[in-house]
Amino acid sequence: MSRLAGGARTALVAPVREAEAVVGPFRRVLDHTASWPVPAHVTVLYPFLTPERITKTVIDGVRACLATVPAFACTFSRVAWFGQDVMWLAPEPDAPFRALTEAVVRRFPECPPYRGAHPDPTPHLTVGSAHLADLAAMRQAAGELEAKVPIRARIDRVRLIAGNDAPGSWRTVGEFTLQTA
Template identity: 35%
Template sequence: MSRDGRTGLVIPVPEADAVLGPVLERYPEVVRQGVPAHVSVLFPFLAIDEFGEPVFGELRELFDEQPPMRVSWRECPRHGGFVYLRPDPLGPVQRLTDAVRRRWPDVIPYGGRYEVVEPHLTVATGASEETAAAIQRTATELLPVTADLSEVWLVAFDGRWRVHERFVFRARPDRS
């Protein structure tokens, strides 16, 4: 099955390159190359040929109502060969993800492959237990990482992943 035309909604986290870079250098076979550090909001999303102004308008409206989020990554859990960073606080990122999923309830995260999906930043996937443990130690030594999350990218695959559209979080942060 071709991946051409697949899309995803992701929050870029360039600050996490400090963690992913050393892991990529030592373990390139378990790090997704060509995809910048990010937290997936919804993947896969709609096929690119399903997009039109109504979808873009809904996305703009949704993300215009989102304030920027300051998030840290302090821990690096792993499950088998999957190593990831958990955002702290989780709540704001989870609420955004939930809002997107409510708007598109027929789009199933990761095609239903996982029973529970919570926001995370993937460090490595498909690693052996031994390699995953080593990656977890390497990544943990480079934490914490803090980032101001301020936009979502619609990425589309056309032989490689490319940013198709950017949606900036425009709402003012709640200071209450």
């Protein structure tokens, strides 16, 4: 994989296509990752390996461990918060997202979620954060969003993405299909 300038990193994310129409307008104003452009998603593992460590062997390893996890349906019906810094939608059930993270961490134990800062990370779809938005704007958006949920989604793939903090820098490096019945 070619090098990306300026603090490049990678992540594994479960895109939530069904949420994009609802949360997209809020994310463009409230979530700095929307400009990278990272789609509406639930993070499976961040950070993952550095971009220069992404090889065919790594991609094959990710594919192998994710192939053991079945595709699943979930519903985003509740707006939640991490303090006053991050506003997000809670997936129900969240256990399948946890299973995705656990499968990848078992295969790549050198990549604990959030560098180990959150040993049991809460699966969530970020809508806004204090990186870009102020609390008043996020509260207003949360009220509007409450009227637009639930969002029903089918999670059937995970993407390996890479980029840095520059707008437009993130791109898909690999896409992995989950097991279907």
